[in-house]
Amino acid sequence: MGKVKEKIGSLCCHTYLIILSVVALFPLVWVILSSVKGSGELTSNPTSFLPKEFTFINYKNVIDNLGFTVNIGNSLIIALITTVIAITVSSMAAYGIVRFFPRFGNIMSRVLVTTYMFPPILLAIPYSLVMAKLGLTNTRVGLIIVYLSFSVPYAVWMLVGFFKTVPIGIEEAARVDGANKLVTFVRIVLPLVAPGIVATAIYTFINAWNEFLYSLILINSTDLMTVSVALKSLQGAEILDWGSMMAASTIVVIPSVIFFTFIQRYIAGGMTEGSVK
């Protein structure tokens, strides 16, 4: 009796998870499938799945005519530099909090939650005014600085959780050997939390790559636009070309999805662990 009940329960779980998986996955599949269909097929046969005629014309259009490679380059550079700066600063801070300011740690995580509370739309106004004053509106540098505002607190928060797992004894042994704080940090501690740092770095990169609002407000020339805003501007084009939009969407979303599946084990809990324990 108990066994049958167990089996039915597990069957229900599988059914539920399969339904959810289909809903979760469908937009990605649909975007990719639509990107390889011709414009005629997209409008004449809206419910058919596989393309009758497989075509790369949408991708060609996005890259050749719409100059999307420039936007990809912009987003890559901006997200990469943001990540490098944010991770350097944040891993030092996270280590500092865990090792040298243990009592301060709890307050610090509350402070970070508080910064998370600041509405981006509130920050956008001072950012646009300050960047205009500094002559950094419409520059990559300006956008990178602004991106640090959400990358650093988040990265510190995630990294604190990882640094807490390093046993203090190892560091003390190194300290006895005469290594100073910085050397201990770089040579002993960093390698131990390397997986956590890589995961945090990838997460930071994805968030910068995906960002929209600040990029919308600070960048206005086409050749400096990031992918998000460039995609948005495609929508404003005279003819709504869904095939090309889906091709561009595929190019933007695929790196995010791939990276994300790599780090999913690490970000599980990273978000809440840093502050709870």
Added chain:
Amino acid sequence: MKDKIKSNYSRWLFVLPALIIVGALLIYPIFSSTYFSLTTKHLTKPSYKFVWFKNYISILSDVGFYKAFAISILWTICSLLGQIVIGFSAALALHRVKYFKGVYRILLIIPWAFPSIVIALAWKWILNGVSGFIPNLLVNMGLASGLPQFLSDGSLVFGTLIFINIWFGAPMIMVNVLSALQTIPTDQYEAAQIDGASKLQQFRHITLPHIKVVVGLLVVLRTIWVFNNFDLIYLITGGGPANATTTVPIYAYNMGWGTKLLGKSSAVTMLLLIFLLIVCTLYFKVIDRWEKEDK
């Protein structure tokens, strides 16, 4: 002695860069916004006047603001409830199954990786009122007589947006709840089973107490995120049709970049922040009490 002083200085070097960034990029803007919210600052005109609370008074007497506020609250509560129910139940199901766990997990978190612009474009295309997959499917199956206009019909648009937000946000809840579930020692369940506790009792007395702090914190974070969310709504509906989806962030954006009244827009965003501060203080009171109960 000298060494001790030196070490006291050097420990600050680790946290200083982050403190400077947080100070310059998060603390300063709050002061700046507070100041500008008391002025007639304009997006393009250089001169402005100090007007004390005139902006606040004019916003608090605008019906549009209250409407946006009500929509924000409704948007937050509905999205959050949906995300928690779906995310939580998915985590429980995932925790229980033995096979394909990893596969489900990867498939289920995919929405989380989506940039908001792609979420917007993907769903706009799927729900497109002319060639969209779902409207046409519903008509082909005989479930709708005409093509439903999910994103321009005033009675459907809000529900559609909530659905999309649940689709996007549930994975984050699921992953975090799942990792909290995995920290519960299994011997507690075994002991409960021997004592003859039912599944429901086990859930109430073992599972819930173990994960409620994590879930509580998640709810705080998601509340903030959903309440502040600008991208999704802006990119999918732009606040329309007829302001049916204009939340406070959209209202503030339209005021700051549409009518270019940055001072007034700052005042709106300050009200938004004050509201969030109050809500989160209340939340933290509850979580603190839970943490104390645990000890």
